[in-house]
Amino acid sequence: MTPLLFHKYHGLGNDYLVCHRSVAEQLRTEQIRILCHRHYGVGSDGLLIDSGDLHQPTLRIINPDGSEAEKSGNGLRIYARYLFDIGRVGHESFLVHTAGGDVHCRVHDDPHQITVEMGQANFSPAALPALIDQPEVLNYPLKLADETILVSLVSMGNPHCVVLVDKLDLALVHRLGPQIENHPVFPKRTNVQLVEVVDRTTLRIGIWERGAGFTMASGSSSCAAASVMRKLDRVNNRVSVNMPGGQLQITFDDNFQVSMSGPVHKIASLTLDEDCFAGGKVAS
Template sequence: MTPLLLHKYHGLGNDYLICHRDIADRLTNEQIQILCHRHYGIGSDGLLIDSGDQIHPTLRIINPDGSEAEKSGNGLRIYARYLFDIGRVGHQPFLVHTAGGDVCCTVHDDSHQITVEMGQANFNPAALPALLDLPEALNYPLKLKDETLSVSLVSMGNPHCVVPVDKLDLAQVYRLGPQIENHPLFPRRTNVQFVEVVDRATLRIGIWERGAGFTTASGSSSCAAASVMRKLGRVDDRVNVNMPGGQLRISFRHNFQVSMCGPVHKIASLTVDEDCFSAAITQK
């Protein structure tokens, strides 16, 4: 039997397992959840599946709860570094296909640094989707159980709800993140960012990721937060986004075309023992 070979990388502490589709095809959804579990499996913020052929890199992204994400900025940087490590790409820009759209990636001479052209920020609620008949939802009053928040919605190929705050409080992220993720306004749930504007070139954000919960860093969340603050006129075209895991550099071109640059580090290549799957997860 072919071993279950996986690789583990992280981008600013946002860690992913990655494998070829030949391996992923042997895994059930429950087994993927076990692999991502911090105690029952290897532990990760999701599984990246190399689904394309040698010429057309294609990325699928499975969240720790077994749901599938359209796009992930950190996941794309990790996938780009993985393709570089196995010799499929070099330092020239290359295209990656995702369910959230095609993106261009570049592995720099220092292979730790990866740039991803994330595409155009889309402020139409239908793109998330969100159940609002509006062309844009900026500073929208979102009613929660015990309070109403002013939020702004944007799609980066995946859904985001951005919450401006005067001072970032990670306890608030944990408390309100699940309510916003699962709000009826978002039929496919949403990613959530709480954003503090430090100055016109600097943001601090806390992230509640759809299907994963609190995470130390997120590329698409950084792009979403920066895009909303740029749309609201609170930052300029180059923005450093600071998260608990570290910093990403976001820049804008015409029509809100978003570019993201940041680090990736490889943790391990490992073979999974199938005994890992012999007991079901009793508590997730």
């Protein structure tokens, strides 16, 4: 049996556990849920699985509820730092395969700073998917239980629903997030961002992450929110995105190719005790 070795990192307070596929193959979905639980397990916003070989880094991303995500900006930055820490990569740019598409990553001379080329923002609702028959969805009236809100949709290799607000209120993120995540228009659910435009170079966002809930920071959410605001001509090609956990830098080219830069810090390496799973199931 392979020892249950994990490495814990965070990017702006968005924390992940990283393990090799030989460890993940020993875990059932319910055990992953326990592992990620803040009280019954180690606690994390998800599990990153190093699934590739020495020549092709490949990342699988498991949410705390056991579902699988296509892509994660913070997850990719953390995975890049993990590969650097174990000596698989250096400071040169390298390719990582994800279910949401291939991306290039680079660990800076200061290894706390990571840049990820996130790919092209896709504004087609079919890319999320979303059951809306339009070529693009910008400021679309989405009916919720007690109100109708204007939303804009974008895929960064994973689904995002962006809501522009006059003033960011994190209580509103908690109220609207689960309603939008599980709205029937999104058959595979969606990530949600509430966005306040501070000026043409600065955004403030609150994040409700699919399968995880309220999140301190998210790389793909930052890219999605900035992409929609760029599409609406509310910001320039370089944007600072501020979240409860900290700040990321997002840049665009004219074809909406998105680059994200920000910090990663290592917390610990640890070997899990099997007794972690003896306490029974975690409530959904």
